[in-house]
Amino acid sequence: MSATNMDLLRFATAGSVDDGKSTLIGRLLLDSKSIFEDQLEAVEATSEAKGYDYTDLALLTDGLRSEREQGITIDVAYRYFATPNRKFIIADTPGHVQYTRNMVTGASTADLGLVLVDARQGLTEQSRRHAVILSLLRVPHLVLAVNKMDLVDFDQQVYENIYREFTQFATKLNVPDLEVIPISALQGDNVVTRSENMPWYSGPTLMHHLEHVHVASDRDLIDARFPVQYVIRPKSDEFHDYRGYAGQVAGGVLKPGDEVVVLPSGMTSKIARIDLFDKEITEAFPPMSVTVHLEDDVDVSRGDMIARVKNAPAPSQDIDAMICWMTTTPLQPRQKLAIKHTTRTGRALVKDIQYRLDVNTLHRDQATNELGVNEIGRVTLRTTVPLLCDPYSKNRTTGSFILIDEATGVTVGAGMING
Amino acid sequence: MTQTHSDYRLSQLDQLEAESIHIFREVAAEFEKPVLMFSGGKDSIVMMRLAEKAFYPAKIPFPVLQVDTGYDFPEVLATRDNWVDRLGVKLIVASVEQAIKDGIVVDDGKTSRNRLQIGTLLNAIEENGFTAAFGGGRRDEEKARAKERVYSHRDEFGQWDPKMQRPELWSLYNGRIHEGEHMRIFPISNWTELDIWDYIGREGIEIPSIYFSHQRRVFQRDGMLLSESEHNPLRDGEVAEERTVRFRTVGDLTLTGCVESTASTIPEIIEEVAVARVTERGATRGDDRFSEAAMEDRKKEGYF
Numbered sequence: 001m002s003a004t005n006m007d008l009l010r011f012a013t014a015g016s017v018d019d020g021k022s023t024l025i026g027r028l029l030l031d032s033k034s035i036f037e038d039q040l041e042a043v044e045a046t047s048e049a050k051g052y053d054y055t056d057l058a059l060l061t062d063g064l065r066s067e068r069e070q071g072i073t074i075d076v077a078y079r080y081f082a083t084p085n086r087k088f089i090i091a092d093t094p095g096h097v098q099y100t101r102n103m104v105t106g107a108s109t110a111d112l113g114l115v116l117v118d119a120r121q122g123l124t125e126q127s128r129r130h131a132v133i134l135s136l137l138r139v140p141h142l143v144l145a146v147n148k149m150d151l152v153d154f155d156q157q158v159y160e161n162i163y164r165e166f167t168q169f170a171t172k173l174n175v176p177d178l179e180v181i182p183i184s185a186l187q188g189d190n191v192v193t194r195s196e197n198m199p200w201y202s203g204p205t206l207m208h209h210l211e212h213v214h215v216a217s218d219r220d221l222i223d224a225r226f227p228v229q230y231v232i233r234p235k236s237d238e239f240h241d242y243r244g245y246a247g248q249v250a251g252g253v254l255k256p257g258d259e260v261v262v263l264p265s266g267m268t269s270k271i272a273r274i275d276l277f278d279k280e281i282t283e284a285f286p287p288m289s290v291t292v293h294l295e296d297d298v299d300v301s302r303g304d305m306i307a308r309v310k311n312a313p314a315p316s317q318d319i320d321a322m323i324c325w326m327t328t329t330p331l332q333p334r335q336k337l338a339i340k341h342t343t344r345t346g347r348a349l350v351k352d353i354q355y356r357l358d359v360n361t362l363h364r365d366q367a368t369n370e371l372g373v374n375e376i377g378r379v380t381l382r383t384t385v386p387l388l389c390d391p392y393s394k395n396r397t398t399g400s401f402i403l404i405d406e407a408t409g410v411t412v413g414a415g416m417i418n419g
Numbered sequence: 420m421t422q423t424h425s426d427y428r429l430s431q432l433d434q435l436e437a438e439s440i441h442i443f444r445e446v447a448a449e450f451e452k453p454v455l456m457f458s459g460g461k462d463s464i465v466m467m468r469l470a471e472k473a474f475y476p477a478k479i480p481f482p483v484l485q486v487d488t489g490y491d492f493p494e495v496l497a498t499r500d501n502w503v504d505r506l507g508v509k510l511i512v513a514s515v516e517q518a519i520k521d522g523i524v525v526d527d528g529k530t531s532r533n534r535l536q537i538g539t540l541l542n543a544i545e546e547n548g549f550t551a552a553f554g555g556g557r558r559d560e561e562k563a564r565a566k567e568r569v570y571s572h573r574d575e576f577g578q579w580d581p582k583m584q585r586p587e588l589w590s591l592y593n594g595r596i597h598e599g600e601h602m603r604i605f606p607i608s609n610w611t612e613l614d615i616w617d618y619i620g621r622e623g624i625e626i627p628s629i630y631f632s633h634q635r636r637v638f639q640r641d642g643m644l645l646s647e648s649e650h651n652p653l654r655d656g657e658v659a660e661e662r663t664v665r666f667r668t669v670g671d672l673t674l675t676g677c678v679e680s681t682a683s684t685i686p687e688i689i690e691e692v693a694v695a696r697v698t699e700r701g702a703t704r705g706d707d708r709f710s711e712a713a714m715e716d717r718k719k720e721g722y723f
C-alpha cells in the first residue's frame with residue numbers, strides 16, 4: 001500500500017459528552033488497523049486499573065493528562081487513519097458549549113462534519129448547535145450518526161424520528177450534503193461493517209460514506225486567487241534575475257499566459273511561468289504551493305494578491321463578518337485588534353456589533369452590544385489596510401480572517417466575511 | 420513543461436507537501452530569526468527537503484541547529500553533513516558535552532542524554548536569539564503531540580502550556596511573540612510515519628544507512644535491542660551478538676533500540692511499516708516508555 005496516489009478527507013467530529021465520539025473514533029482506528037498494539041495495551045491496562053469492565057476506546061484519543069483525569073475532551077486532537085484509497089485526518093473536537101471555539105477551530109479546515117447523537121435522547125440543544133456551527137463554517141458535507149442503536153433495540157422508528165426532526169431543522173441551515181446513519185460505535189454496527197441488526201437501513205455504512213464522499217468539487221476552480229506569501233530572489237550568479245512570487249493557490253486555476261492584476265496596486269501583467277520546485281508546470285490550482293513569475297517588472301510583495309483581470313476581489317476596508325469570539329474579555333465596539341487575512345496583516349476597529357446569534361435557536365439578538373467568549377455574532381469592522389477578500393461562502397481561504405489581541409498576541413477571534 | 424493534474428486533484432501526499440511548504444514560507448516571512456532543528460532522522464530530513472523546495476532556487480533562508488548528544492550514530496552525522504553541504508546551509512551544533520562542561524545542564528549520571536538535550540537546546544535558542552524553531556514532530560506519534568498546534572508557543576523558559584494553546588484556524592497562523600519567547604513550528608504535523616516513507620521513496624533523498632537492514636552487534640536491555648558501543652557498556656548478564664537489524668527512529672544511541680529486519684529498500688520498509696503492530700516510539704524509544712504522560716511532561720519543559 002502506498003500513500004502516493006491516495007486522496008485526503010479532513011473531517012471534524014462533534015457531539016455532546018457521552019454520545020460516544022471517542023468510542024467511535026477508537027472504533028474507526030481499530031477497524032482500519034490504525035491502532036498499534038502498544039497503544040491498545042496501554043489503554044487496556046488503564047481501563048483495567050480504573051476498574052472498567054470493558055476497554056475504554058475513548059482513552060485512545062484523550063491525550064492530555066487533565067483530559068484523562070477529568071474524563072472529557074478539552075482541546076482539539078488530530079487523528080490519522082487510512083484505507084487503501086483515502087487518508088483521513090480527524091479533528092476530534094470537544095462538545096461542551098464552553099469549548100465552542102475549539103469546535104470552530106476543528107471545523108475550519110474540515111471537508112465533512114460528523115455529529116453524533118445518542119439514540120435514546122434524540123436531538124439535543126447541543127446537536128443543533130453543532131450543526132449550526134458546521135454550517136456557519138461552511139463544512140460542505142454533514143453526517144448525523146445516530147449512535148447507541150443497540151440501546152434502543154435497533155428500532156427503526158427511533159431512527160426515523162430523529163431523521164425527520166433533523167432534516168427539518170437542517171433546511172434552516174446551509175447543508176449541501178446530509179447523510180443520517182444509524183450506528184453502534186461500541187458494537188460496530190454500520191461503522192465499518194453493515195449491521196445485521198438493522199436490515200431496514202439501506203444507506204451506506206459510515207466508513208463507506210467517508211471513503212466515497214466526493215470532495216474534489218468543493219474547491220473553487222473558477223475564481224483565481226493567489227495571495228503572495230514570499231518573494232524568492234536568490235542572491236546567486238546562476239539565478240541572478242530570478243524573481244518569483246511564492247504562495248499557495250487559494251482559488252481558481254492559474255496558467256502561463258493568463259492576464260492578471262496585482263492587488264491592491266491594480267497593476268496588470270501576464271503570468272510568464274509557474275514553478276513547482278525545479279519544474280515548470282502548465283497549471284496551478286488549490287491547494288498547490290507554487291512560485292509564479294510575471295512578464296513585467298511590476299512591484300509585488302507579501303500581502304498582495306494576484307487575480308484575473310476580469311475576476312478580482314474588490315479591496316475593502318469595511319468588513320461585514322460573522323465572528324466567533326474566543327477569549328474571556330468580551331468583544332466590544334471601539335475595540336482595536338490586529339487582523340490577519342490571507343498573507344495580509346493590519347489593524348481592525350470594531351465599528352458595530354449587529355447581533356449575537358443564538359447558536360441553539362438561530363435567534364438574532366440585536367439588543368446586545370458585546371460578544372462573550374464562545375459566542376458568535378455579526379460584526380462590522382474598519383481595517384487600516386484594504387482586505388482583498390471574497391465572501392466566505394465563495395472561498396473559505398480568502399473569506400476568513402483571525403483577530404489577534406495586540407497586547408497578549410493571542411488569537412481571540414475567527415471571522416467569516418459576509419456578502 | 421510538466422503536465423500536472425488535468426482533473427485538478429492533488430494526491431494526499433502532494434497536499435501535505437503543499438501545506439508544509441506554505442508553513443515554511445509563512446515562518447520565513449514573519450519571523451526575524453528562524454532555525455530548523457535537524458536531528459538527522461527521517462522526519463528532519465523530510466523537513467529539509469520541504470524547506471529546500473519552499474525557497475528554491477534560493478538557499479534555505481535560515482540555519483540548521485543540531486543538538487549533539489555525544490552519543491549520536493556516526494552514520495547519522497555523515498548524512499547530516501551531506502545534506503548541509505549539498506544545500507549550502509549554515510550548521511550550528513549545540514553540544515550536550517559542552518553544555519555539561521559550561522554548567523548549563525547537570526549530568527548527575529542518572530539523567531539521560533536525551534533529557535539533557537532540553538537544556539542544551541533552550542540555551543542554544545536563547546544564545547542565538549532564535550524566534551522560531553522548526554521541529555519534525557508529527558501528531559500521529561504520540562497522544563500529547565496529537566493536540567499540539569502547528570505554531571506552538573513557548574514562554575521565556577521555553578515551556579509549553581497545553582491548556583493555554585492559541586486557537587489555530589484555517590491556514591492562518593499567528594506568529595506573535597514577546598521578547599524572549601519563541602515559537603516551535605511543526606510543518607509536518609499532519610504527516611504519518613507511512614507518509615514520511617512514501618515521500619522519501621518518491622523524492623529519492625538520502626537518509627542515514629541505519630534505517631536500512633544491516634548487520635550489527637546488539638544486546639537486549641529493557642525489552643529493547645540496543646547497539647553495542649563504547650557509550651553503552653554491557654551490564655552484568657548482557658551479551659552482545661550479531662543480528663540483522665534496522666532502526667525505526669534515530670536518537671541517542673544508548674536509548675534507541677533497533678528491530679530485527681531484512682528490509683533493505685524503501686518499498687520493503689514501507690511494507691514493514693504498513694503491517695507494524697507497534698508504534699515507532701513504543702518499539703524503540705526508551706525515553707517514551709516510562710509513563711503514559713512522558714512526552715507531555717518533556718514537552719512542557721521545552722523538548723522538541
Ligand SMILES: Nc1nc2c(ncn2[C@@H]2O[C@H](COP(=O)(O)OP(=O)(O)O)[C@@H](O)[C@H]2O)c(=O)[nH]1
Nearest residue numbers: 016017018019020021022023058148184185186
Ligand atoms: N451501548 C453503547 N454504549 C456506547 C456506544 N457508544 C459509546 N458508548 C458508551 O458511552 C459512554 C461514553 O462514550 P465516549 O466515547 O466516552 O463519549 P464521548 O464523550 O462522546 O467521547 C461510554 O461508556 C461508552 O462505552 C454504543 O454505540 N452503544
Ligand SMILES: [Mg+2]
Nearest residue numbers: 021022058073
Ligand atoms: Mg470524548
